[in-house]
Amino acid sequence: MRRLTLRSAFIALAAVLVMVAAPAWALDAAQARAIAVGDGDARIAALQDAVARADPGLATFAQALLDDSVKTTATGVFIVHDDKAVDAVTGQPARLPDDAEDVSNNNRMRGALQTALSGLRLVSPELATRRAAVDDLTKGDADPALLPVIAKAIARETDAGLKSRLERLKAAAQIAAPDRAQRLQAIQLLSNSGEPTVRALLQSRLAPDAETDLELRAALAHAVTQVDGRLAWGERLGVLFTGISLGSILLLVALGLAITYGLMGVINMAHGELMMIGAYTTWGVQNLFRHFAPGLFDAYILLAVPASFVVSAAVGAILERGVIRFLYGRPLETLLATWGISLVLMQGVRSLFGAQNVEVENPSWMSGGIAVTSNLVLPYNRLAIIAFAALVLLATWALISRTRLGLFVRGVTQNRRMASCTGINTTRIDTLAFALGAGIAGMAGCALSQVGNVGPDLGQSYIVDSFMVVVLGGVGQLAGTVLAALGLGLMNKMLEGIAGAVLAKIFVLIFIVVFIQKRPQGLFALKGRSAES
Amino acid sequence: MTPDLQEAGTALLERHHQQAVAAASAGGASFGRLMHASEPDFAHGVALYLDEISVSFDGFKALNSLSLAIDVGEMRCIIGPNGAGKTTMMDVITGKTRPDSGHAHFGSNIDLLRLREPQIVSAGICRKFQKPTVYEELSVFENLELALQNDRGVRAALFARLSGPQRERIAEILQLVHLLPEAHRIAGLLSHGQKQWLEIGMLLAQEPVLLLLDEPVAGMTDEETERTAELFLTLVGKHSLVVVEHDMKFVDMLTQGRRKVTVLHEGSVLAEGTLAEVQSNTQVIDVYLGR
Amino acid sequence: MTPAAPVQLLPESRRGLLLGVRGWSAVIGVLAVIAVLIPLLNLAVPAGNPLHLGDYGVALVAKIMCYAICALAMDLIWGYTGILSLGHGLYFALGGYAMGMYLMRQIGHDGNYRSDLPDFMVFLDWKAMPWTWAGSASFVFQMILVVAVPAVVSGVFGWFAFRSRIKGVYFSIITQALTFAGMLLFFRNETGFGGNNGFTDFKRILGISIAAPSTRMVLFVLTGLTLVAFYLLARAIVNSKYGRVLQAIRDAESRVMFTGYDPLKYKLSIWVLSAVMCGIAGALYVPQVGIINPSEMSPAASIEMAIWAAVGGRGTLVGPIVGAFFVNGAKSWFTQAFPEFWLYFLGALFIAVTLFLPRGIMGIKDRLKKEKGVEVKA
């Protein structure tokens, strides 16, 4: 509870302080130090004190603290932005003493600073800033003490959407007001919110001792169901999205296999390792950018995709030339050879880059996500992967069914003797096809590096899944692969909601086993070489 | 492995299952050749009788009221240009294709059109497909041993020992198909022609009444072709044979100038008679040379 | 023709005695080594003596012999019937778990918590044994399970799979799916088989201390005898007409069907047999290595079984045994001699074998013979 009153205190005062336009710097060294160092309670007290004195230097200083860019010495306090030190008190540039120590804040301190700032920002001229402030306050619990500030903010607010959210904040604060009419109004206002916090608030009012008026209780119950309705949508969409997202990943990991295994009948146990190579390539490209073009860092992925394709494709081509071409028509033996290959590749990466995972940093535009509803965030990296999967699929499909190469590939894989009679250089086609499959695996690895581990056994965790997808889809059937991938993805996620992750996976596998009984050739049967064998 | 064979095979098995259930008395023996299903009656000396058979695949008439009769122990060669309906005819006889109209009888009493492939097989009609299918990694002897008619059950197979008569039977067949010296070779090592013979031998081991042979000398050397001809001639009398063949030399060898040859064209019998007769038949000449 | 002709027709190699004189003497020799020589070297010869055979060696050989049984089983279904299973680790583990449950009960009150329940159940606050543990206190019952559980699981799975004529790669993949599902299931602690830790810290079997040298030696000899017994059984099978039908199925299943055999029955029977062999191998394995846990069901473990058979030589009966010893021997040595690099050796080995020895180690001899056009199957 203490936290709340504290936070409301800030906001009230902060608001006041914005009214009084004051000179930029007024914080004295002792106070700055008191806020910066010491134990939690003392620092917060000092902060509170500073706010109480409507200290104009506070905003900058608090922000600096949040950015972990404040350093202190026995006497001075400095704000350091890209190694240019500024005296926190005077605001004048200063030389940073060598004994200056970082100021570190724990979550509680950060919370306090955040609240103070959002208090200040609630009435800032920039819409974005205000919105951020409102977001921040909405996350917290409602408190009657907020009312005056919110009232002021509402009065000044021009943006309709923001205004209504402020109204709701106000209502939330009034939900326990002594005046019955206010309470009723509050409930009605809140009933058209979609905020999880609001739901919790309403719920809490339904507690036996909270709201006594029967009519209002009914209103509350009604409001809760309405809010729930909105939340429920968020959840349903959430499941759908996660399912599709998982499906897109399955699709990516299976596409390459759909070619090497589906079309060429090579049980490529090294498929996972080809993905792993793609992921490591991405890591390599990322490092290059970090060292040579830090400015363009966010663009590294654009180069990483083709790079991972090329590298994996090259490895694939070498494998095909060196090993696999001797094993055509003996699918079960390619299994053994490629298994051996995968062992070698894994250990190779271990010796080269170490057994530990390597860090692949998302480009900044890929971190975070869009909040579709208050309880549904679509992460950018997942969206990107879904789009990417779609593109790769499109490209593959076009390549297979629209180009000469694709025609040859299909020709060779369906009847190599006939194909070679018609003058196609089958060995070359084989190499190309396999390289293509490997390359796609590489791109899949590049995508995986954005959501998960990049380590030597990255591939191992996907190899079973990818085979399941291809087999379920029907060997040699792109359409089937797509359907299977999305189907399994959705199925897995829906079951996960019900039965939990472990059982969900088991059910899915059992489903596959049973399904194959019904459709021994997968969703789409295929007449051709790899179907028999 | 060819899908059509697959189909036939499973169908056959389903049939066997029914048998096993039905005839409790049959016991373990339910996997033998099921002659007891319905014995064909050859009293009238006719092995196979096709009457006004018509088959059409979406518009195209593959068989056009085809009528044909094969006597018991007869060898009949069937020739005709591609698309004349030879293979379709075989499909009808073996139950793979159902005709739109007409009758087909095996002996005088079995209506083939009411039987399913496996029943037809068990009634005593064996068909040899063009591509030889033998057990590549077993020895010739073992290939035949497995084809020999006897209990097909697992238990039986576990403890099966060849009886003297069975060995003699195998030896006979081996001699018949000129593979006696190869008895212990792996079938996979045989020449294409020898594989053809082996397969024929395997069919014989099943002791069919009627043998349908689809281009049996395809891919054989002249010498092999001759010996195949000799082989078939030795079968005459013991079995009825229907040989579909393009190779006129081979047909000549088989018919020896006296046996009947049937010329199919556009799904019906164009001409019948000795090879010489049909070859002098103007229509036939048109058909073969005309276009 | 002369009545003599048929007689000389008998392929001697396939008929009559299970083994020739030399064969039997070989088997007897092996039996002597397993049942007499090794026990003597291990127990009678004092530790200092260079002839002394360390417990480690015994344990290692015992473990590999268990693997050899699996390899033999794989060979029966893959080498002879042409069905590649990537899921036999499941049956191995099931057998192992059945044995493990009994061994857990044998711990009795010597567990951490002095409880009737195995320790992991106490962790999970279970008050009573789950039904799956009903008979686990009885040795006989569990030994029945060792055979029955793999038999039933493989039977049900096989019956459906073969009936719907799932073939080749498809079959292999779904066997993999099955064992993977099994692994996840056993990883769950609720499943009631110790989760990831599985069973370990066994104390005694049939009341006798499991760590005692004598016990270990008895288990070793038992394993050896089982291996030889299974070898003879397998030999009897492939020499019988039944065995030849299996090979016929491998070469031309459609023809087999068309001549009136029911591949379902043949495949199913050999499939179940191989599963049971793995189950028994698992049961022998657990008390000797002292742990059973779900990782035995990992797809990788099953693939390795296939690899033993392939390396040794499919379609020969000695091959898989050789393969199991070769691969695992190599593994044990490499993991110590070159801990950083052993995977390279192993990987290279698999590649080399598939490329240059399609018939595995045994294939070297066979190839020479094949050139003479002589019948080559063992």
Next chain:
Amino acid sequence: MTTSRRSFSLTLGALAAFASLTSMTPAQAADTIKVGILHSLSGTMAISETVLKDTALMTIAEINAKGGVLGKQLEPVVVDPASNWPLFAEKARQLITQDKVAVVFGCWTSVSRKSVLPVFEELNSLLFYPVQYEGEELSKNVFYTGAAPNQQAIPAVEYLMSKDGGSAKRFVLLGTDYVYPRTTNKILRSFLHSRGVKDEDIMEEYTPFGHSDYQSIIAKIKKFASEGKKTAVVSTINGDSNVPFYKELGNQGIKATDVPVVAFSVGEEELRGVDAKPLVGHLAAWNYFMSIKNPTNAAFIKEWSDYAKSANLASKDKPLTNDPMEATYIGIHMWAQAVEKAKSTDTDKVIAAMAGQTFKAPGGFVSTMDPKNHHLHKPVFIGEIKPDGQFNVVWKTPGPIKAQPWSPYIPEDKGKKDEPEKK
């Protein structure tokens, strides 16, 4: 046929030879003491364990440089149990019986420890186990230099409930489905009960091994968190799955100020693979952090980075130290001290000498080996993740605390002796 039968005799006959081969013991060189290192260098656990192997080698080199033990050099014997639990037992037996090592440093997962335990007890040899674990075990032949639950989990949760930790009222116990998380969460649950947290305010959730898709789990957490009181997540997700978990966490915009996550298996090494910026403020509880500032630690870090360079390890560009490494380091040193004290490497003598051994740990405290229960007295630190993947220590125990392998929060442990039963 005959050939194969001959080779049958050959192979199985050679079996005896093979077996005796394996039993050929390299005569122990008199001037060295062999020590075994039993960490997975391949397979799933290689990610975590490889670095411990290197730490051990480094420490041994350090000791040798200082003249070794009892005037003899230490000779490390490295084997690779390949993340295969039965192989752990086999390799342990090999190290002890074939290589005649005086002591073994190794294992990471509980299952590997449980797999080798019977071997060490049977052959009465020594194992030093350097990883935090669930407790509920106490073997005469094992020294546990990692944390017991009361040296990691419980202080962490206490911190979360404290004002500085954000006074959490609701808890999500999230873990990978194996024994360490299960047991830890069981202990935590009854601990929380003892602090008046109701069951409806506790959510327990498990994921399969190597789980890589945490979308729905995090959705669940959000839902749970949005149902009122301040919520915190206690994560026992095992090493490898943490990266996808944290990436998802960051992208779903769960900030430490809203829902703090405290993890017990996430250290500097695990964060190597993550972009830590979105994770700032999430917590980890350990007995050591690389970021701890004191001379001993500085020296330790220096020694490690030098070793990484000289041994040309893959991690040499970004050498990191973490808690299990420190535990390994302490363990080896304490063993060396004990041997010196016992004037022998004999297991029982060393065990006796281990009691009460002390060592100035990089953690900045003097760790003491408990006279009885084979566990270290260790300090507990709680760190918040910093943008650079390091930890900012926000709380620590005043001094080392005694380990409780038998947790007082597990009813079955009532009245268990706090020392191994003599076997």
